[in-house]
Amino acid sequence: MKNLLVVLLIAAMFGACSNGKKSAADSSDKAVSIAAAGATFPMPYYNMVIKNYIKEKGVLVTYGGIGSGGGIKSLKDKVVDFGATDAYLSDEKMAAMPSEIVHIPTCLGAVVIAYNLEGVEGLKLTNELLEGIFMGDITKWNDSKIAANNEGLNLPDQEITFVHRSDGSGTTYIFSDFMTKISTKWADAVGTGKSLQWPVGIGAKGNPGVAGTIKSTPGAIGYVGSEYAFAQKISYAMLKNAAGNYIEPSIESISAAAQGAMPEDTRVMLTNSDDANAYPISGFTWLILYKEQAYDGRSKAQAQGTLEFLDWLISEGAQSQASKVNYAPLPEKAVAQAKTILRSVTYNGEALLK
């Protein structure tokens, strides 16, 4: 027994030594492994492309879906090579990081308004109706305001049950950001955030929780991440966008939301886009990393490996896979901007990507 322990101890020490050597190795050493953590919303996409990357390049990448907050914290504590978040960092939060960080958009998702009404398909909602329903002013499905906007639909005399998230979530952030933009009443009473003080409704945990509760509760309406709603074939409403068109959420209409002008650092909420074909509750999801990669004794190979993976992630090869798992790929312009940002990332002041 004792002998076994000694052997294990020695083995562990050797292991530690060889690890130490690897991190100090020169830049030609390709055997880096990249660690990342953050948002759960894009996780199915990241998992899929990471698998392909490992197969193609033999570089080990791991991603932990611990939530956007966790992703930011992990990068701040420097325990990951890059983090992932559904809400970009405010100037204040950026200043609170140990050094300058950059945002890289990776794909787009949306929030769909799902409902459960037997025999009702193609519900159309305007901003006023959304405000009325989610603030609790409209309480019945056959309310004259809903009926006036949905001629031909047989709306039942049923109570509206709003189902929202009970946990903190980037999905809630995008949804509430949109509501804040379209309704001053919502902006005053509720505001934008990952978890909120809800005026009405019941809470359920995670996208599966909300979708499940809507499915099993006649008369329910709620918001669900598009990647989940598309996979689940749940009924969802068409929304009237800023240009006045009723738009159904789809990969194309979500992508269209990112067609407009964007700030150079890509920190922008795409909700309520004025593009004529854009679905109004769409948004980017980002990866975040330090602009200066030489920190905490990181090897140049580690930094190079990280950057190469990110460059590959926004390339055609990876982006074309996004719609397979129900995310919208970045439009060309956003890819170009992301590439420029990646090329501004340095190691000891030298750009890592050419």
Added chain:
Amino acid sequence: MKSDTITKYVLLLSSLVILLVSAGMIFSLLGDAIPVFEKFGWRFIISTDWNPTEGRESYGALPFIAGTLSTSLLALIICLPMAFSTALFIAEYFKKSSFSTVLSSMVDLLAGVPSIVYGLWGFYTLRPFIVSLGLDSQGYGIFTSGLILAIMIIPYATSLSAEIIAMVPNELKEAAYALGATRMEVIFNVILPNARSGIIASFILAFGRALGETMAVTMLIGNANIIPTGLFSTGNSMASVIANQFGEADGLKMSALIAIGLLLFVITGIVNAIGKLVIKKLS
């Protein structure tokens, strides 16, 4: 060393570990809960505001305390007569019958079913049933949660009470029967006085389980952070809000969630203390 001494030290060590763990838990809960009490003071316990939106942050635990206590008390009220009569049935009235053996193993089985299973059953079967009875239009809320909690703790209280009732010395019962007592009289004059403190202890344990129950409640209570306004109102419980919101929490919100954990700890402590007091008074 003598084997006696070794035994003594082993026992001492494991007891010390328990002490250390509870002290450590209280210490870390207290430490992390301080920021929220510094900011809101006692208002944290009596405020009904739970607003995690950045810039408007304000935390009050009263809705969750109310939700936890109301669902657990409702569960206890439903559980008391049911568990007590089942325990009597198993341990006294039909002690030797094969039906009681089956029943008793069913009760033990139910006591061991994980709470998520009760939650699923409650969500997909009990809730639609309540809706179809016309009691409530959606079926989420205090009543459904209390009912599922009652169903969860009945086997627990039954199993423990039955053990206690079965432990009442046969000589006492036989003596009572010899004096011409009826079965009812034996139950109320011999068994109950003998088993009283044990039965109460079993209900306190069951109540404690209801207080801390998370999964089944979170699936049925509606997770609306308001003080319940009635039996069929939605609400939220302390354990459920912690389970739901710790994932994305940081800073003050994390501290508020930990403070709720601390309050839950304190409430459970108070319930146990009251129970001990009642037992002491009665025996």
